[in-house]
Amino acid sequence: MADSKVWSPEFVQDLLPSAQRTALLYHLSYLCLGGFPKLEYMIRERALETQMLFGSSETVLLKCVCTSCNLVCSLFPMLRNAVQKNKPVLAVKYLEKARTWINDIIRAVDDMVKRYDQQNKSVASCTSDVIQEQKETEVKLTQHSEEMKSLEEAVAKLEEELRKTAQNVEEIEKKIDGINSELQDHIKELSRNNIGMSILAVLVPFIGPLIQSIYDTSPGVAAQTQYLNAELSRLTSEKSNLRNREWNIQVKLTDLQLKLAISKIQMGVIPSPVHLNDVQKCLSRIQKILVQLKMFWEKVGVALDTLKDKTFAGDALIEELDDLKEEFLTSIKTAGMYWKTFGECCQRAQGIFSIQNKDAYQFLEINPSSLSEDERMEHYECIMEKLKNINPQGSTTATITE
Structure with missing residues (x-):
């Protein structure tokens, strides 16, 4: 087991909200900034790059699906057969084959992590360019309307609320890490005396x-395990509630930022590239989960090596297989x-990334400058409705070792 965190078999589904949100945020940026040709071109380029990145992510996740299937349908039955027939040499051969599958995934995920890092830097550069263009047009804005002032105040208030909520989430995560570590040490100690x-x-x-x-084999020590597991469940539930609150604030903030952007566009001023900033956050979130995925497969690889070296190596252990x-x-x-x-x-x-790769960027086929004000508002409303309908909880809360 790991020394720090535990995950659920569903942890990869944490990718889904960020993947779905990314295209919608690009679409908002495209609509808000598409009336400025230079900016439209930059956003189009970044969006297309991300679309291709999601296509590659789909391929990596498919590798995870296939390897999980191979473990269930191939490795485990062969291991079962080797144990039943007392043939540890065959078991070693099968485990070495599984190691090649896992090494392949580790390399692929590592490559994706690096590509997400490069894409995030590319979007950051685009955001910086937009800000520079914005400064050059803001001289046209000699005074704020009362509506814009009110929107800016509301945005600032929500941004502060979002910051505090994110801080609370971080504090809960630290507590969860502490309980996870204690629970794993407890289980590790019990495992030493339980074959x-x-x-x-x-x-x-x-x-x-x-x-x-x-619970099944060591009822005498189950009370401590039950206490730690209950505390972990309580903290995880609290974190889930905070994540939901954080998500709802983010959706409200996106809506207000959009209204503020529309007000600036109507005055001929380039709005702030807030939605591109949010794209960066989504890409960073996906990258972070891919790092976890890589660590997960590395842990699986080490575990299989341990099984091969300590359980199926040496003549003495052949006799112990019975x-x-x-x-x-x-x-x-x-x-x-x-x-x-897990598979x-x-x-x-993988299916979500496939949809994002194939369908979610069709908005790039539309020239945003050709849209009427009513058509533009229709697009805005459709995007906001989709953002509200994304499930912020991409996974359930059982646990999985790192």
Whole structure:
């Protein structure tokens, strides 16, 4: 198990809200800044780059789906067969094959992390260029209308509320990390004296079945486990509520920023590129989760190496397989169920990236300068409705080791 965090099998679904939000924010930026040809060109270029990046992300997630399927449908049955027939050499061969699958994913995810970093810098450069253009047109604005002043005050108030909520989320995450660490140390200590749990910890990178194993096999120490798990659930629920609040504030803020942008456009002034700033936040969020995905697969690779070196290496252990057989076969069965869930979650995330890659950037086919005011408002309203309907909770809250 890991030394710091735990995740749920569904953690990859945290990618979904940011992926869905990115195209909508590009669309808003395109509508707000598209009346200025130079800026329209820059946004179009960044949006197309991101669309291609999402296409590559889809491919990486498909690799995760396929590897999870291979573990469930190929590796685990072969391991089961090797254990039943007391053939550790075959087991080693199968584990080495699985290692090549995982190394391939690690390389692919690492490449994606670097590409997201480059794209984020590209969007930041675009944002900087927009700000420079904005400064050159703001001289036209000699005085603010009362409506604009009111909007700016409301935006500032929501920005402060968003900042405080994000700070609260960060504090909760630190508490969750502390409980996670304590829970993992507790389970690690118990695993040392429980062969079945030790095998399960290697095959299943999800902490949920390990907790259940404690309840089933070690009732004497289950109280401490139950306390830590309950505290983790409470903090996770509190974090979820804060995330929902943060999301709702962000949607309201986006709406007000849009109204302020429209007011400036009507006065011939380039609005602030706030939606491009939000694109950067989404890309950073996706990049962060991909880093977690890479670490996850690295952990799985180490676990399989450990299984190969400590369980199936050496003549003495061939004789011990009879004693371990029942625990091993039970653990393989449990592992298959959890890996199946993980594969399904990766498949859902892959499907979202596929949709984003193929359909979400069709707005680039429209010339924003050709839109009437009514058509532009219709686009705005449609985008805001879609933003409101995105589920901010991309995953559920079982746990998975890092």
